[in-house]
Amino acid sequence: GMQCEDDRTGIGVETLKRAFLDNLFYVQGKFPALATKHDYYMALAYTVRDRLLQRWVNTAAIYTQQGSRTVAYLSAEFLMGPHLGNNLINLGIYNQVQQAMTELKLDLKELLAKEEEPGLGNGGLGRLAACYLDSLASLEIPTLGYGIRYEFGIFDQLIRNGWQVEKTDKWLRYGNPWEIARPEWAVSVKFGGRTEAHKNAQGRYRVRWIPHKVVLGIPYDTPILGYKVNTANTLRLWKAEAPESFDFEAFNRGNYYGAVDQKVTSENLTKVLYPNDETYEGKQLRLEQQYFFVSCALQDMLRIMLRQKLPLEQFHEKFAVQLNDTHPAIAVAELMRLLLDEHDMDWEPAWEITQKTFGYTNHTLLPEALEKWSLKLFSSLLPRHLEIIYEINWRFLEQVRHKFGTDEGRIGRLSLIDENDGKFVRMAHLACVGSHKINGVAALHSELLQKTTLLDFYEFFPEKFTNITNGVTPRRWIVLSNPKLTNLITSCIGDNWIKHLEDVQRIETYAEDPGFQQEWQQIKRENKVNVAEILLDRTGVKVDPDSLFDIQVKRIHQYKRQHLNILHAITLYNQIKQNPNLDITPRTLIFAGKAAPGYYIAKLIIKLINSVAEVVNKDPDIGDRLKVVFLPDYNVKNSQPIYPAADLSEQISTAGKEASGTGNMKFAMNGALTIGTLDGTNIEIRNAVGAENFFLFGLTTEDVGALRLTGYRPREYYKENPQLKQAIDQIASGYFSHGDRSLFKPLVDLLLDKDPFMLMADYQPYIDCQQQVSQTYRDRDRWLQMSILNTARMGKFSSDRAIREYCQQIWKVQPVPVQLAA
Ligand code: 26W
Incomplete structure (x- = not known):
């Protein structure tokens, strides 16, 4: 009723x-x-x-x-947050x-x-997928997000005695009210075994795959509502289960324990998210996870087409499938297999459909992040896919020979099979050959892809390459995280900016208005008081909300250089100790982020931050002039109050290493000023907000390359710079480790001998730039004007803009407005 x-x-x-x-x-x-x-x-x-x-x-x-054209966003990670x-x-x-x-x-x-929170992702790539789902729904684009329903997401981080300790993330313990299981749409996924030839009805050769095992994929759906529209799209995550018939009846008749064992093994598939960020590991289970969710997703799309009575020749017209990095790149071979073996299509039309279907987004240039699977592992798990990949490769290399002649060097570099040091399938190559568009995630990153990592592919099909600079959703990262700033902006210019972030530019006229500045400052202060309470509660450290909040929050990685930031902390500490009456701008340095559990140096950097914090925070000579705090268990929930409370955003990666960065956008939108290198999207943020409203320092990508070539000698910088020498010597001598000289030795040796991320070269420019920051902060009106202009000029970095570009350049998909039935 x-x-x-x-x-x-x-x-x-x-x-x-x-x-x-x-x-x-x-x-x-x-x-x-x-x-x-x-x-x-x-x-x-x-x-x-x-x-x-x-x-x-x-x-x-x-x-x-x-029968709407639909985007299928394939991602091994969706870091949705609450x-x-x-x-x-x-x-x-x-x-x-x-x-x-x-x-x-x-x-x-x-x-x-x-x-x-569902922490089903590591960091940037997973959170980007979540922002994109928000924008796709808000722009009324029909979308399915496909991924894995990990039972345990990214681990919870505890800090014990300054070290990171990992705890399993039992996010499903008390039930998940946001998902609905759809067992009626379960699919079977095959693994292992062998292939054999047979003839189809027309007498043509076809291949049959006789698997060693079968796993069931059960979809769990979560609604993704757009902002103030009726569109609610679906995030469809797959859970692995044992097929009842397979283990309990035929396979293990009379062997109850064996059958239960089988069930446990199958369910292990989607048990846990791999916590590695930017470092590939050749683990079998990881490849199984990737193939599992990709096969589930493509079978699901085929089911949808059949239900809508669409011929499979129109697959690429019905679906635009995006590969979020190479984690789902096996989709290229799997779609071929489904069309050829299970739907009796011929190679040429199947290949045309496949290439027209996929787009590939690359998120990293770091060589250690590029996925490759040994032929041994690949052939034992996916024997049919290896055959298909060989065929794709053979045909592709024929085309290469046709275009460039027999240039064996080039052919070896382009091949889908790496034969340099053992034999491997190169997933990025499969993604490039199987897609019609390849994009990087920031202007610099896309340029470097074309000039370095994917140069040979760029020379072969330049028309495939494009750039789409990342963006973040202003709904979560401004409206939800910073309600006070939202109200102030809306009271001045209305609320249209929430859907069209370019409109936030209209607050520029208030940048020098004393009344507006006063309110802006008041809101920032209240947001800082809030974070000060959180820090006191979680770490016991009391910080001064009137100090400059200088924040670096992101995964811990050498290329992100949290240890450069710590060298600055030590330098400030030494300056105060040497001159106890020094009138410096009081600062609170806030760090947060998880280290991959197997990444020893990253874990040592966490220990160093906490060790420096312990010495600095309890030194009575320092007082309120400097505090260092590590906030444990950085995740989406804990991050939401952080961005609105920042005065200064640390974006200090070695130039050329950070593909885009997205935290940099969240900070600047909320009125933080950035200290940063010319890396990733920092470059575009600086262009947008104006060079005079951005603290730039450090080597450029070109400088980094040139310095490497001429022979980089990090120890020289240390020898010649007394401040730097003092800081490093203190770390080495046990000043921050109760006299223990061995604790930080691996880190010190690395910095003085190899310094792969060039901290020594960037140290003094960074310290000088931080000095500029401190000076500027003392000019309240100037700082407030810069802060307001940062927010006002960040419109480009909305994920709505990024998604509009994907829709136009890659997916060719239109909005489908939804009316509510009466
Ligand atoms: C196979 C191991 C592995 C796992 C995850 C390798 C690489 C990854 C991701 C691609 C790492 C990642 O999250 N990359 C980040 O992607 C963001 C979104 O585009 C960028 O903003 C970051 O700069 C990039 O590091």
């Missing part, structure tokens, strides 16, 4: 209260006297989910009716829900904090 419908869709405060109490009773099985905070969170989540479902079902109905707050923003009901909770004597903030 009417009453029931209204309770599940209505957005008035009274309706929301009634619906919330109804869900508490009928879903959680609790009445208020017995309910925990978590019960209240669940009741609210289900109340919000009801409102999403109305839009989700309508969206699905319209896409099915219209759903509740974001859904409240996108539904436009944040304020009503806040009031409803207040009237029920509950605190919305506390309930939001109860959500366990």
